[in-house]
Amino acid sequence: MAKVSLRSVRKSYGATKVIHGVDCEIADGEFLVVVGPSGCGKSTLLRMVAGLESITEGEIAIGERVVNALEPAERDIAMVFQNYALYPHMSVFDNMAYGLKIRRLSKDEIRRRVEEAAGILELGALLDRKPRQLSGGQRQRVAMGRAIVREPSVFLFDEPLSNLDAKLRVQMRVEIKRLQERLGITSLYVTHDQVEAMTLGHRLLVLSEGVVEQLGAPIELYEKPATRFVAGFIGSPSMNFLETKLTDDGRHVVLPGGDTLALDGAAAAANGTSPGRPVTLGIRPEHLEIVEESRASAHLTVELVEQLGADSLIHGRLGDESGPAMTVRLQGIHAPGSGESLPLLAMPAHIHLFDPESGVRV
Amino acid sequence: MVESRRWLIWLTHGILLLGVAVVAFPIYVTFVASTHSLQDVVQSPMPVLPGGELVANYLQALAEGLGEGAGTQSIGAGRMMLNSLVMALGIAFGKIAISIIAAFAIVYFRFPFRMAAFWLIFFTLMLPVEVRILPTYQVVADLGMLDSYAGLTIPLIASATATFMFRQVFLAVPDELTEAARIDGAGPLRFFWDVLLPLSRTNIAALFVILFIYGWNQYLWPLLITTDQSLLTIVIGINRMLEVGDDQAEWQIVMATTMLAMIPPILVVVAMQKLFVKGLVETEK
Numbered sequence A: 001m002a003k004v005s006l007r008s009v010r011k012s013y014g015a016t017k018v019i020h021g022v023d024c025e026i027a028d029g030e031f032l033v034v035v036g037p038s039g040c041g042k043s044t045l046l047r048m049v050a051g052l053e054s055i056t057e058g059e060i061a062i063g064e065r066v067v068n069a070l071e072p073a074e075r076d077i078a079m080v081f082q083n084y085a086l087y088p089h090m091s092v093f094d095n096m097a098y099g100l101k102i103r104r105l106s107k108d109e110i111r112r113r114v115e116e117a118a119g120i121l122e123l124g125a126l127l128d129r130k131p132r133q134l135s136g137g138q139r140q141r142v143a144m145g146r147a148i149v150r151e152p153s154v155f156l157f158d159e160p161l162s163n164l165d166a167k168l169r170v171q172m173r174v175e176i177k178r179l180q181e182r183l184g185i186t187s188l189y190v191t192h193d194q195v196e197a198m199t200l201g202h203r204l205l206v207l208s209e210g211v212v213e214q215l216g217a218p219i220e221l222y223e224k225p226a227t228r229f230v231a232g233f234i235g236s237p238s239m240n241f242l243e244t245k246l247t248d249d250g251r252h253v254v255l256p257g258g259d260t261l262a263l264d265g266a267a268a269a270a271n272g273t274s275p276g277r278p279v280t281l282g283i284r285p286e287h288l289e290i291v292e293e294s295r296a297s298a299h300l301t302v303e304l305v306e307q308l309g310a311d312s313l314i315h316g317r318l319g320d321e322s323g324p325a326m327t328v329r330l331q332g333i334h335a336p337g338s339g340e341s342l343p344l345l346a347m348p349a350h351i352h353l354f355d356p357e358s359g360v361r362v
Numbered sequence B: 001m002v003e004s005r006r007w008l009i010w011l012t013h014g015i016l017l018l019g020v021a022v023v024a025f026p027i028y029v030t031f032v033a034s035t036h037s038l039q040d041v042v043q044s045p046m047p048v049l050p051g052g053e054l055v056a057n058y059l060q061a062l063a064e065g066l067g068e069g070a071g072t073q074s075i076g077a078g079r080m081m082l083n084s085l086v087m088a089l090g091i092a093f094g095k096i097a098i099s100i101i102a103a104f105a106i107v108y109f110r111f112p113f114r115m116a117a118f119w120l121i122f123f124t125l126m127l128p129v130e131v132r133i134l135p136t137y138q139v140v141a142d143l144g145m146l147d148s149y150a151g152l153t154i155p156l157i158a159s160a161t162a163t164f165m166f167r168q169v170f171l172a173v174p175d176e177l178t179e180a181a182r183i184d185g186a187g188p189l190r191f192f193w194d195v196l197l198p199l200s201r202t203n204i205a206a207l208f209v210i211l212f213i214y215g216w217n218q219y220l221w222p223l224l225i226t227t228d229q230s231l232l233t234i235v236i237g238i239n240r241m242l243e244v245g246d247d248q249a250e251w252q253i254v255m256a257t258t259m260l261a262m263i264p265p266i267l268v269v270v271a272m273q274k275l276f277v278k279g280l281v282e283t284e285k
């Protein structure tokens, strides 16, 4: 077991820069999730830790050892691939045992480790099968078993659940979480799915186009997103954004149609210095309420309602039909008709303001 | 289009039976001829049912086959088949070994002039044995390999087709599998033995069948390269048996030898067919 340090890690393919300097310390036993949209460089980052890609600039250390020049097998890591990458011609047992055989462990030790991993993962009855005789979930488990038997310092996961159907994905997610807690092995997990990231990680690293947008605990990212990108990426349905500006006293923002919306103390204080500046206002669908007319700060013209059972998502426009799009999440079952105008209240404590140019939180 | 009208069934089966008959009839005639005495074979019309000389003819073919001629000893079909077997197996194993290693190098290693090497191999596809036969003969003669098993097999071993095929097989192996093996600590040679070779098993079997028959049926090259009677291959031996000048060829022995010559390729196909089917059912990468 070990901590992992990334120090100013960069990666270029020829002239194309893919990772623009990542600094990050993963504590011993921590579960760090790297999350970001497809193509942002998550796999590249993970593969540099694994030793499958060279490191263009910077340093990666596992424990106290800088591993830049080490082969993957020498880094004391284990990796789980998205497509499982099981050896198709080997039995489940041999798939798990292969790396141990190469390391010349004794037959008894190999058997002990494989059987222990098979016990944890409930693969005991499948040890003689070939990968093609297994379901997707079982293959995923074998891939995890292959990682476990190595007893590595670090687990690396590259979107390991993406090839599973939705129900199995939830089930395996819980299993991975439980397993990581039980084994206490430092883990680096890559995914594009923010729900997976929120539920699994002790901390999240949000990556966008090779740049670290924010590094922090899931709830911290949800409550205080550092940039507009993080605000839009974390949380489902996505945060509502509104291009607007502060009033001259800096304590209100201007809404379309000319109404103003009061900010709560902290936000107002932070903005007191720059009255009149343009800002991007962000508010999550769950932080909007439908209230009686007298308390309303704005109105929502309903376009579409999605009933999820526990919640209802109401999609509409702020003000009249030509206003900016806005989604409201209400608990329970609500069914306003299309075109109806609902009085809306934004909870002042949950309003986020971002700089329209840089996207940084103000 | 699945028609099930009665006359159509008869028609399709009729055509199929006719096709089988066209292919099988000459073989049947060969077999019948190999079971009679020479007098019976050369009379007209030839008998249509097998005769009683089967054992005697085949024993004679195996033992003497090509009889003594001016300055040459006799050589039996048994020895000729052994020569053919050595040549066919040598070519098949040699080609598979060389081409799978060449493909491994081209797909998995970054070395200088890698693509140049690949295209050079590719261009030799356009130069079959017959085209380069004179220079190849010269090289083999200069190396002192005339009249030897080495001279029979080695020049036919280099193969662009098989290299190309293995390259495609290797390119279809997912990168993640290679990476998983790297993480497991398998070096290039272990990866080759433990992963690539087992994954190419069915391709190797298919190639083996094709190459064995290719080697077994070689005519021009052994004709050119061997003058030693004891190195005659069976295909050339059969031809030599017919070169009897004014004498009567011993047709019943020639036919028996021909029947014998067909057995090894058939055995190879039958034996490998099981692997084919298994491969088709199992293959998944």
Ligand SMILES: Nc1ncnc2c1ncn2[C@@H]1O[C@H](COP(=O)(O)OP(=O)(O)O)[C@@H](O)[C@H]1O
Pocket: A013, A016, A018, A036, A037, A038, A039, A040, A041, A042, A043, A044, A045
């Ligand atoms: N071998 C390569 N050569 C050039 N560009 C690459 C290579 N591998 C990945 N990239 C580029 O790097 C970026 C990040 O890729 P990747 O790390 O796979 O993204 P993610 O896993 O986040 O979807 C992509 O834009 C991709 O096109």
Ligand SMILES: [Mg+2]
Pocket: A042, A043, A044, A159
């Ligand atoms: Mg990826």
